Amino acid sequence: MNTPLSHANSRVKEARKLSRRSVRTERRLFLADGPKAVEGALSVPDCVVEVFATVRAADEHAQLLADAPQVWLVEDRAMESLSDSVTPAGVVAVCRFLDVPLSDVLARSPRLLTVCADVRDPGNAGTVIRTSDAAGAAAVVLAGHSVDPYNPKTVRATVGSLFHLPVVIATDPGEVVSELRSAGLRVLAADGGGERDLFEVDLTPPTAWLLGNEAWGLPDELAGLADERVAIPIHGRAESLNLATAAAVCLYASARAHR
Known part of the structure; x- marks a missing residue:
């Protein structure tokens, strides 16, 4: 793992931009918020780019995160900036678009x-x-x-x-x-x-x-x-x-x- 990133960290800032549709469309990336969504994303080959997790969530969902290609620990405030939930679950994945013709x-x-x-x-x-x-x-x-x-x-x-x-x-x-x-x-x-x-x-x-x-x-x-x-x-x-x-x-x- 790594030292928790703050909300001002450049990697967190770039992920946070995916809350805007224009940025999602340009990058063909989106955020999956919460353990159920992250679990679903990890079940799709090459869907997940990286995962952000609080220290507590990383410990609680260690088995789930073991399958992630990259996990970044983040401070609680950083997680709050990535999640649109009233009470963030503590884990958010950056995922590739999935739509098909x-x-x-x-x-x-x-x-x-x-x-x-x-x-x-x-x-x-x-x-x-x-x-x-x-x-x-x-x-x-x-x-x-x-x-x-x-x-x-x-x-x-x-x-x-x-x-x-x-x-x-x-x-x-x-x-x-x-x-x-x-x-x-x-x-x-x-x-x-x-x-x-x-x-x-x-x-x-x-x-x-x-x-x-x-x-x-x-x-x-x-x-x-x-x-x-x-x-x-x-x-x-x-x-x-x-x-x-x-x-x-x-x-x-x-x-x-x-x-």
């Missing part, structure tokens, strides 16, 4: 995909990635003006699933839908005003679920590109389900049908 995903003949169009909330995006992983989806596509998957809040909300599940970043949601349909997937738009009831739809074919923005859902022109608009039935008096819950219901309905 959509063509790579489609080459594996996936049976279940999640497509997020203009999903802006980091917590929602992270939860959808985590839920997609749990339901056995082959990948998550973040399309349009969706949040950066490497946003610290998004990474934390995936609880490690970012390192288990391929993520695609796409500019045009409409082009994504066209590519998916051309590859033989049926695209279902999760739409509260959809004409089909989720539990009346045949979900056995390979399926991609298209999810919209938290506030305004899917634009009509985008939803119209899907094979069908599907609504989750609301049996009580709730106006709707939030994005992450709707994603979970749709994905697990498909997972059940596929099994």
